[in-house]
Amino acid sequence: MPSVQVADGTRIAYKLAGRADGEPLLLVHGLGADARGWIMQQRTLGRRYRLVMVDNRGVGRSDRPAGPYDLEVMAADAVAALDHAGYGSAHVVGASMGGILSQIIGVRHPERVRSLTLACTACRHFGWRRELLAEWADQAQAYGMREFVRRNLKWMVGPRSLRRTWPAMAVLGPLAFNVPAASFVAQIQAILSIEDSLRVELAEIAVPTLVLCGSQDVLTTQGDSEEIASLVPGAELAVVRGGAHLFMVEHAATFNRTVREFLDRTSSPAARFGVEEPALA
Numbered sequence: 001m002p003s004v005q006v007a008d009g010t011r012i013a014y015k016l017a018g019r020a021d022g023e024p025l026l027l028v029h030g031l032g033a034d035a036r037g038w039i040m041q042q043r044t045l046g047r048r049y050r051l052v053m054v055d056n057r058g059v060g061r062s063d064r065p066a067g068p069y070d071l072e073v074m075a076a077d078a079v080a081a082l083d084h085a086g087y088g089s090a091h092v093v094g095a096s097m098g099g100i101l102s103q104i105i106g107v108r109h110p111e112r113v114r115s116l117t118l119a120c121t122a123c124r125h126f127g128w129r130r131e132l133l134a135e136w137a138d139q140a141q142a143y144g145m146r147e148f149v150r151r152n153l154k155w156m157v158g159p160r161s162l163r164r165t166w167p168a169m170a171v172l173g174p175l176a177f178n179v180p181a182a183s184f185v186a187q188i189q190a191i192l193s194i195e196d197s198l199r200v201e202l203a204e205i206a207v208p209t210l211v212l213c214g215s216q217d218v219l220t221t222q223g224d225s226e227e228i229a230s231l232v233p234g235a236e237l238a239v240v241r242g243g244a245h246l247f248m249v250e251h252a253a254t255f256n257r258t259v260r261e262f263l264d265r266t267s268s269p270a271a272r273f274g275v276e277e278p279a280l281a
Helices: 042-046 071-085 097-108 127-143 145-155 159-176 181-193 198-204 222-231 252-266
Strands: 003-005 011-018 023-028 049-054 090-095 113-119 209-214 236-240
Touching: 003 071, 011 042, 011 071, 023 071, 023 097, 042 049, 042 252, 049 071, 071 097, 071 181, 090 097, 090 252, 097 113, 097 181, 097 198, 113 252, 127 145, 127 181, 145 181, 198 222, 209 222, 209 252, 222 236, 236 252
Parallel strands: 023 049, 023 090, 090 113, 113 209, 209 236
Antiparallel strands: 003 011, 011 049
């Protein structure tokens, strides 16, 4: 698995998959998740696109420096992975915290972004979500990640799926958050420290943008996605009926089809005919 050392010495790992000559697609996942969180997307998106899937600092095979972390720095980490992979620009897909990182990339590094897909994410803090995240940090520190997942899976998975898959989720859930509590807390601190002023800057985004959410997401609600879509000029909004926060897993087929159709509409004409733009020198 390749990696790049960023300015502060942290090593950021990333995974390459999909079509070697396809347009680059940077995938950035959320709190506690790493590149493995895109397992349900690799086949569909990889048929046409070259996937660059980042392990955010603190998770997967990336280094786990002491926190707190900074989302601006983490967004720069993802851009550094894109550089190291040899691409000057890419389509960008971000989910949850990765959606915030993708918003930052879209605002701070507009020349690097061909299109944006912002899934199950938000652009502002609300008091209840601040309190919830602070509680999550306390639980992770006090009880460890396995107990944290057991207590909070209801925020991630829809009620029908939770009832149907609870025995498996109780066992497999902690594996999805196979991250030290300290790194998990450091990422939460990064989310809590981001300024709401980012939402004002979303009006500067000038690339095709898809905002995607599940209708049953109780963590980043449909209202969060509607707000982002109203702030990004020309953004499209798509709602997956019955989807919760992890709808890229629960409703993978619908998620993949919606994202793939959007990417295919916004990809370069040259790439459609198998001629890729030059990679970053």
